[in-house]
Amino acid sequence: MPALARRPAMSTRREVLYFAVRNRKLVIGLSVVLAFVVIAVVGPFLARYSPNTIGPDVRMAPSAAHWLGTTSFGEDVFSQFVYGLQNTFVVGLLGGGIAASAGMVVGFVSGYRGGWIDEILNMITNVFLVIPTFAVLLIIAAYLTVRGVVVEAVFIGLTSWPWAARAIRAQTFSLGGREFIGIARLSGLSSWRIIFTEIAPNMASYLFMTFILLFGGAILIAATLDFIGLGPTTGGSLGLMMNRAVLWSALQFGMWWWFIPPGVAIMGVVGGLYVMNVGLDEVFNPRLRAM
Amino acid sequence: MSIFKRRRGWAGVGAVAVAAVALLSTGGASAQQTPLAANYPRSQTLYTSGTQYGPPSNWNPMVTGNYATGTIGLLYETLFLYNPLNNQFTPWLAKSGSFTSSTVYTLTLRPGLAWSDGQPLTAADVVYTIDLGQYTAVPYHNIWTYLKSVTEVNTTTVSLAFKSTPNYQEWANFLYTYPILPKHIWQSRSLTDIITGTNPNPIGSGPYLYLAHDQTTMVWQRNPNWWGIKALNLKMAPKYIVDVANQSNNVALSLLLQDQLDLSNNFLPGIASLVGGIGGYPITTYYPKAPYMLSANTAWLVMNLKRTPLNDPVFRRALAFAMDIPAVVRSDYNYIVKGSNPTGMLPTWSQYVDQTLVKSLGFSYNPSKANQMLKSAGYKFGSNGMVETKSGKPINLSLIVPQGWSDWMAGIQILAQGAAKAGIQITPSFPAYNSLVAQRNSGNFDLVINNDQQISNTPWSYYQWMFGLPILKTQSYRNYGRYNNPTAWSLVQQLDRTPVTDTAGMKSAIAKLQQIQLSQMPVIPLWYNGMWAQYNTTTWSNWPSSSTYQTVPTLWRGYPNMGSVYMLAKIKPVKAG
Amino acid sequence: MSLLVDDLHVHYRTLSGDVQAVDGVSFGIADGEIMGLAGESGCGKSTLGNSLIALTGRMRYVAGTVELDGEELPIGVPDKMVPYRFRSVSLIPQYAMSALNPTRKIGKLTTELLRSRHVDPRAVLPEMVRRLELVQLSSDILDRYPIELSGGMKQRTVMVLSTLLNPSLLIADEITSALDVSTQKAVAEMLVEFRTRGFVKSMIVITHDLSILYQIADTIMIMYAGMMAERASANTIVAAPRHPYTKMLIASLPETGVRFDESRLAGIQGRPPSLLGPPRGCRFRERCPVAYERCAEVPPVIEVAPGHLVACWRAG
């Protein structure tokens, strides 16, 4: 073992930070995501038009007056873009958060308790994995007359947790066999306490990375739903922009500014999250660190 | 395990790549040539779309909303045709038909009519078809509310007796709406089969024969033995008609621009900018300028009259003044539709519009006037400037159109923005079609847009839809707003019993109805939906237009028998083939 | 002399700079000698062992020479080391339990490994079967996956595999730490047997476990903070250590001295110095009960008796 192991000065936290700021993937991914966050936050202050106000200039290419051009209705694409971007983050955070929580609860309980509880939860997870949840989402969405971004996020969250549950279960299972868990168990702590004070902190990095993946996943699912026209009925979204661009023949009229920016933003945010995730993996996992 | 063996795998990927490249290179060439040459000669085939939004599966004219494009008109034929553009009835299967007494209508068929299986089409078929209406589930069952009997006088003559004064308007409508069916084939069918069956391999009398269909296309082939070739000296120009079922208008636009469609009866957003050679596309429409399209029906704002504040005629009239229809016409439709007359009467019915009434009671978008009307009627306004009930409760009206009806979806968003300027809060939403139908029919809605009633021979069809009584628990057909006005309803019935030739009588009844309509405002007419028709003139020319001949240019259900069958005879191949 | 190491310097790269993990170590091993290498965690013993066969990612060769059977090993150039590995120098790694590819049958793995080293497996396999029997493994295991073997079986398999080409030098790194006491003993005895039968010429056994070394090693080298502290025959180290560190190490063991892991070493005050920028002079000075001003200078390695080397001013 190298001498480093004995040096307490370099605490794990500092070490993680050290690698974090030097990891190119993490830095690039995070910068891209943050750049879009900035656009989403600052954009509305820069937008000179409200997103759904129809204007006299229709089908205008990007110009000084309309930075990203206008739609067939003369709406300002930039305004729609920034508000849509906001909603994208809301859906991602909320949907990803709900899915991560559900996955954690199921995964922890299943992996820690084992036995018939595990069997039942496993079965439920399998059913959810096999059911084409997207198709179920479609049906639900089609029948909810008034759908907000939040409702959409909740449904996405409630259907996209299974793989996370499965992964967390496996991790919990292997952690559960460790000595310190055994000690905690012997000391008479309740299961929930052990899960939250012993197991979860030991998997914190893993859980965080799971959340990031679910975050990106929720954004993609939402974009897909919106694109089919089953997204939020109140408020705009990036998927809805693409939906309307297609419906109103932006492709045929060459109005690339209507459907390119929303896709770029989704690809950027989700791609940024994914790259960030690999970067984090390298930071948290010493074996993958390149010197 | 083979998946780990490198060579074979790469060979596979390589093969796909080579195939892809080959495809791309040949695709370029053949997409610009005529890819269809092998099957239906392009110069003899008419490609059309716009009616069929699902796979063609049904050739039963009784299944009125779903039969494959052309089932009535190309395959089965009606006794008369009616051309709404010049208000003319043309005898078709019938040679003539008239009231021979106040309650007897005598119908004479053309001689030499035949079914495509060679059997003659006779009075017996007409009697059989009309008799079928005695069953409640047959779509034209309503004729038997005033019809007493139908009898075959001889092979070409049918006599119909009415119970009392005939419902002239409805009867005239029947004569060109429902087709005559072959008794020798249909009489052995069960009622369920007649009502709900698919009628595969149909035997008709019309100018086209069923040839083939698949998931996306319906193919008709010209009937070489059609009676009309001799009797009417009409020859259908296209040997084949291919009707393309598609789900989205943008796809139809692509096909039209690529010369894969000759006649698109789809709503094509932005078409105005392509008509007349802009962009070099050979695309034309009925009118060379706005509104480009004929008007096919009126889009109405239906209000739920059982709900506050929509039960207040003053509020309804104020709402009418808050409808920013010019903005819809401009931004949603780019001027391919026209705003409606305040009476909702289609342009072809303009003679029935009482202009003095329109002057005094008509409306147009005027948000400040709408706002003023509400204020003077005692409505309160909240701190956000939005109207509240007289007792101070916020009002938020939900306006629904079906999911996926993109022009209406955009339209109601524009209307909501316009209404907000008048201080009326409207929230647009888009339930799935069936969900909307359920809400609408059960009276569980605030505002809904409806255009079920198409152009027809008589404004009666509009008024019975507007004022129809009785009000049932489920209103599945008309008067969705549940407007209860027996006076108006008896005026509608009076109109029904006015002979179609009695224009003066019709006008007087209609004027009274318009007085009620404009003052009570049970529904608000918004705009005329266009009779969408875009022609690509690469393969076929001489399309109907304001400068050529006046024929409805669409193959939508119900339109071939309103004259578009003539269009098929009049178009000309650009290249003889 | 089968192995001659002269003034070897190997650094271990870390965030904060180079750790001088092996800082000028010289020693020799005679033919047939088993040398035990012991010391606390982080004293550089594993780095030393690994550097003789394959520098891993973060290790960096700095200076010094290694000579094996009269030939200099190019340990600083990984590509040039390849021909020597397995044939001349071999390794039984710390992680013997997980050293075998889990998805290959052991026989197949061996065949593929031998082929990749241009050795005809047919020529070697019969010998392998014999040696497996020697370590009480049936030849059936060649047809098994690693998962089908117990920990001890895997350990023995790795021992046989690593020494199959009769290397001159075998480095056995902490091979007993994962085993229970009785298995430990058996494994240790097998190592001696391997030497006796000439499967390996000489051996470096790296371990925490002095008692094992006492059983099998001819000589023992104690390392402290990247440098050699003392080297002598096993008996001398245990019975008559001269370096204060060795003395304290031996003293801190229970009578039947098993292992000195971190907790047991609590007997010695303080911690080893950081090797990032180690202090001048004797590195044990800070913890040494008998340190004096002279210790500020690096103590030379003195041969206090034949074969007994000590790096301490007091030893002289």
Added chain:
Amino acid sequence: MRSYFSRKLVTYGLTFFVAVTIDWAIPRLMPGNPIQGLIARMTLPPGASQAVTAYYEKVYGLNQPIWHQYLSFWTGLIHGNLGQSIYVVGSPVSSVIAQALPYTLGLLVPAILLGWYAGNKVGAMAARRKVLDNTVLPAGYLLTATPYMWLALLLAWVFGSVLRILPLAGGSTFGMPPSFSWPFIESLLQHWFLPFASLFLVGFGGWAIGMRNVIIYELEADYAHYLEALGAPQRLIRRYAFRNAMLPQITGLALAIGAVVAGALVTEIVFAYPGLGSLVFNAILNSDYFLLQGIFLFIIIGVLIANFVVDVVYVLVDPRTRIGMQGGRT
């Protein structure tokens, strides 16, 4: 081994039962009545509309109590009868699906398998070549983060609208009767290419990254270090790493199938491709219970079969599970 598979079969059976029940129930729990929608399109006069409604309810069995409908659904299923479609009035659901299924399978199967295969190959190559790594990795991340339909849109725009070398919509040239002639097959392939490419590319990106990352893990595994210490050439080590990295990728394939199916559904909608995707969309818009159920049934069966195949392949490929099942020591 037998107990493993019988256990798996029980799981699959139960999953199938629950999944199908859910898919049966969901459309029925939703507001709106498919017959009402059907009738509404017919614009029938009041008397007729009620009578026709009754006829159709009888035809579709919707006049039965709900539990009876559920039972008839299962009896029908056992007899291979999926009922009548409402959206495609009068056609049996099975024939509607049978027309669409080849298109979807034709898209999905090559896209999934080729995407998986090529992605893994390229990912493995990227893990060993710096230059490739620096190009494949960013491209892979972008592809896997791309919404299916947006990639489809881009491809449609570039190849269909701007370059006009590939058709924008449909499964074959409209009006061309299916035949085994070269023009028809060519037309099929032309229409197939863009939707396939969008599915393939997104999948490819994901697999390439996954493989690259797993390989890097594997190359740091103990067995890799041991082989290195014994002087094994990099070629052998990489080969082992690749082989072992395939295992999580196989499991991943099973998990990904659901997502790819979803992707195929939207991609089909973009290209108006006459597969199950367009059908699902219309079935939903028309509350076509029977068609929806039928399509779901096929998707569920497809996903289950795919999962089962992956399970079997995994068992064959990974000695650890295989040995575990034979009762070998673990």
